[in-house]
Amino acid sequence: MSWNLKRSADRLSRFWGTLAFRLTAWYVLAGVALVIFTTASLYFLLVAELQKSTDLFLADKINVVRTMLRERPDDTDALREEIELESAARRYQQFYIRLLDERNIPLLTTPGMAEQLDLPRLTIQTQSSPERAKSVKGKNGRPFFVMSAPAVVGGSAYSDTIEIAIDVSQQEALLARYRQRFWLILLGTLAVFPLVGYQIARRGIRPVKEVARIARHISSTNLHERIQPEGYPSELASLAATFNNMLDGLEESFDRISRFSADIAHDLRTPVNIIRGEAEVALARARTVEEYREVLGSCLEEGVRLSNLIGDLLFLARAESPLAHLHRESIDIGELLSGIREYYEAPAAERGVFLTTEVPLTPVIAQLDRTLLQRAVGNLVSNALAHTPPGKSVVLGASAEAASIRIEVSDAGEGIPPEALPRVFDRFFRVDESRSQASGGTGLGLAIVQGIMLLHGGKVEIASQLGQGTQVTLSIPVSPAA
Ligand SMILES: Nc1ncnc2c1ncn2[C@@H]1O[C@H](COP(=O)(O)OP(=O)(O)OP(=O)(O)O)[C@@H](O)[C@H]1O
Ligand SMILES: [Mg+2]
Known part of the structure; x- marks a missing residue:
């Protein structure tokens, strides 16, 4: 029993908390206030008008006499x-006149005035205001x-005195009927307004419920669903559009993550x-020591590949963490690029590619993480070398601007097709899957470069023209806070 009571109390308090209820309450309040205000002001206007017309009538009669x-x-x-005939002949709004002498x-x-009114008292009662009639009770309550x-x-x-009295029981009855109707109208308002108000409120917030319903049942499996905001009021249409945008973003991120997991598994x-x-x-059978050595060597090679891949993935995960920090030190960019050029000189010569540096005469100094920067530029150089045919050159350039430094790696290689260009920074993305797989690329190089730039x-x-070459530019703010 008490449990049931608690449940209905809960439901009631939940209902009180709803927007529909609050809107309805405001409608009813406003409606009732309006009805009371209009009917009451009309009523008082009517009372004043009746009083005025009675005053005029009485004053008129007095004037005649x-x-x-x-x-x-x-x-x-x-x-x-x-005095005696005209007034006595009336049926409706009977009035009585009395003429008194000086004493x-x-x-x-x-005739009949004495039966209706307490005449000796009347004289005392009416003496106050001559222009405005006074209300007086007759002998039998009229x-x-x-x-x-x-x-x-x-x-x-x-100087004589004229006294005039008019029966206003008809007017009183009219006002009483008016008051009675007023209560009926008020009761009707109280009964109808909540129903109408609740319907209006419900209709108004239906789109909100719709948005909530869709939001509730969206999960990773139906991220493609969208709210159709046609016919919604503009505020809710913009809410729906915001929600749809959020879903677009979520869907894209989700797709990327799924693709990423599939790629990791594959790689x-x-x-x-x-x-x-x-x-x-x-x-499968007994092997010579030489054969075992070869197998172990090959396994070791794959092991190294695996551990590099896992290392790269861990690095990317850390680079995106807000807690990642850098070991900044003063670096002369020209020196750094020369070091990298020396490091890649042998592989470049092997491919028949010229590797050169172009740095300004005045040293370009910046506070950067040396190891990470070496890694970023190294990745760019290795890409450039891998995609540049023999006889062409790869240039490492540096320049200083007001608040940032720029490092550029440009090659005169095969270039990247325009449709692939926006995706080259995606993890595991390779323009030519088959060829790069054979050459050992995992497609993480540029993603790592981007991660390192994010940290700095x-x-x-990246800019590239198919058959012409590719330029990758790193821009890094000089002051770490920037
Ligand atoms: N300089 C370049 N010229 C032409 N294509 C390039 C160049 N740099 C990158 N690419 C293309 O972009 C793809 C992605 O490059 P990224 O460095 O991320 O991966 P990768 O070089 O294939 O592998 P990893 O660097 O992990 O060994 C490459 O597969 C390649 O197709
Ligand atoms: Mg690469």
Whole structure:
């Protein structure tokens, strides 16, 4: 029982936390406030208008009697007709007039007035304001508006008093009906607005739910799914577009990672298979010491290849870690390039390629990690040598700019096809799979160069023309903080 209660309390509190509920609550609040405001102001306007028209009517009547007293004080018949007959003949909005002399003794009275109103009190009650009628309760509870005014008789110094009272029970009934309707309208508003408001709110936030639904069921297997933002309001369309962009990025990264894993598996399998095959063949029968030596030599070669590959992968993983740090030291770039040229002189000569350096006369000095930079430039040189035909040359250049230094390795080799150019920095990417595999390249060289530049806060750019040659440029900021 208490568990059930707790569950419904939970559900209720979750409902209170929803956007639909909050929007509905605001709709209802605003709607009810508007209804109360408009109906109440109309009501008070009506009350004021009724009061005004009653005032005018009473003042008008008083004026008629006053004029008669002033103009024709001796025409008692006309006065009697006005006071006793005309008003008594009315059915609707019955009114009563009384004319009192100076000593407050009644001269003329509309018949029936004494039955409706407490006459001695009336005189005291009406004395306050002559322009505005006063509300007074009649003898049998009926509401009256009363007004009184002095009236000069003829040209004399005498002044009579006119008292007039009008039955406003019809008006009161009208206002009572109005008030009753007001409560009905308010109740109706309270009943209908939450329903309408909730529907509007739900309709408004439907796209948000849609986005949430798609986001919820997207996993690595259906990263290609996208939200269709057609018909969404612009705010939500931009949310959907942002979400789709994020999915684009995720999908691309995911593809790259899958490709990368497949490539690693493939590249690790080849040397392992070679080692395994050699060992199996060697063990198939007894071998001479010479044969064993050869097999072990070959296994060692593959082992070295494997460990280099694993070393490269580890290096790349570390280069991307934010915790990686450099051993910076002052390096003369010209000297560094000369060292690299010397190192690659023999293989270049073997291929019949000329290897030269072009550095400015003034030394270019920068704070860099020597080992890593040697490795980066070395990778570029070995690429250039591998793709340059005999008789052509490879140039190592350096130059200093305001805030950075540039190292350029350019060759006059075969070049890279434009469609492959954007991918050469990808791990394991080789333009010509079959040829590079045979020549021993793993496709990690340029990725490592890029990793080293990342660590130095620099960048690497490649430009190439098929059949003309390739230039790779490293730009590294001089100050480490830059
Ligand atoms: N100077 C160049 N001229 C022509 N093609 C190049 C040049 N440099 C790189 N490439 C192409 O880009 C590909 C990727 O180069 P990268 O250095 O990353 O790998 P790799 O040289 O094949 O292998 P690794 O450097 O790991 O031994 C190469 O396979 C090659 O096809
Ligand atoms: Mg390479």
